[in-house]
Amino acid sequence: MTDLSANIEINTDKDLVILKGSWDLHGISTLAAKYLNISWPTHRTLTLDGTQITKMDSAGAWLLHQCKNILTQHENTIKTYDFRDVHKEMIALVEQEAASHPPEKPPAQPAFDPLYQLGKGTVKRIKEGYNFLSLTGELTLYILKAFKQLRLFQFPNTCNAIYHCGYRALPILALLSFLIGVVLAYQMGLQLETYGANIFIVYLSGMAVLREFGPLLTAIIVAGRTSSSFTAEIGTMKVNEEIDALLTMGISPTQRLVLPKTVGLIIVFPLLIFWADAFGLFGSMVMSKWMLGINYPDFFARMKSDVGVSHYYIGLSKAPFFAAIIALVGCYQGFTVSLSADSVGFQTTKSVVQAIFLIIIADAIFSVLFSWAGL
């Protein structure tokens, strides 16, 4: 069996260059790596013999073309070629193509300039902030308009958002809130037990769950579930040119897509917080009984007298802001998707990270505001 890979034999005595083997994508791999380093003849009149080539495709023809270029660069004259007819057509096609296009250099990458990058990053973020603000403003106008014309609330779509973002999140939210309640009571219980101050667990866990953990946990779970799904949905619509289709029909994507999602989330969010509060408290109640021996009736009585309802209202008051942050960030990131598949993934990640980031910032601001107000 003959060697299948492409090969060049140079016979300097007879001024003969013999090409052998299979000049196709797989056969030329060795030759393509070393053809520049072959000791090519110089100043001769050569005969190229390609009749022993078994197979040739366009890659092989291109290699041949390159070899011929090198031969000419070494100031050889190629007197005659000998190739099979089928291969001649291929060579002609490639050479014609090579002649019609001058070689193209890839565009130069701009050099790394820290000042330029800083400026670019700043402008980009300012623009992002501006666009986000425009979306918020536009949405506000549409919501105000919708109060005059209730049809614009699009109840089917709003209900759909409530179902998907709220109802379907109930099991996971219940489980996680319960576990957080258990962990919280356990950690605080360890400390309280050493002081013999068991009963204070009710006040501590009640306040922590109602005021902070309930709303924050709900927000983080909903941000992970919903903000990403909004981004992916709107982003895919953008890639499919569905957003453009809406625009050309004279329908605002903000009104059609963002409004029902935001309104639905704002409606369902307080309910989710209530659900998380209930399961969080249930978790600490179970743990208190098991670890510190506080009976359920005592727990309830203490809840009523020590914690009261004000912490619950404080926790609940954050709901619309968190909901708006999640919905707006999710939708906004969806609109910034550019026309490529990996951009959808990138913006989805960004939307979750940004939503959670903003929620924690907002929560910190609320803490400061409430402490000023003396709540």
Add this chain to the structure above:
Amino acid sequence: MKEKIPETIIEIRDLKNKLGDQWVHSGINLDIHRKEIIAVVGGSGSGKTTLLRNILALLKPTEGSIKIFGIDLLKANTRELASIRNRWGVLFQKSALFSSMTVLDNVLFPLREFTRLPEKFLQEIGLLKIGLVGLPLSSSYKYPSELSGGMQKRAAAARAIALDPELLFLDEPTSGLDPASARELDRLILDLRNSLGLTVILITHDPESLFGITDKVAFLGEGKLLAFSPIKELVKNPHPQIQKYFEGRI
């Protein structure tokens, strides 16, 4: 040692397809020979795309057999399927370029996967293919979303011929192209057939392509192959569906 390639590249026998509860194909027989340019035509919903998906091993037919390069697709093992897939190129209707890669990277993608050539040489081959399909080389470093629809089609064609396939499938190659570009693409298909020895199967509604470059046309309708003949004979076929299809086009 030269691999023997059977003259019949594609052999379809008694192909039947049931999608949902509807029979799309009820017994199709088709033989496609080497170096032929075959067009598959038929009205909307006649199962052209389903047939293509069957042949491309993307969709398993309900019944029947498909042999490509003499290998039965339905009985082929993973290795045989992979070897078949290396020997064909596909141009999808919506181009299906990888949107996160530049045009050149798209073309180089199969080359990088399946060959072991030095990077510089690969780039040259990639640029050669891009030039062959008539794209300006300056578009090589652009992303698909920065190109017009027609240019995306050409880029997709460059990717389809990257590995110098023996068999080329084109799903509506000229749709969305201006007439001049469409004729250039037709010429390219002819050139490729003549110089690379390609077998080409195209789904098209473009009468100029049908009359200009096809050797034979397969007409699908009523779940069957209603006719399989050169276009000049096909237009004379008295079958009412065929007459309706060509109405006003001849």
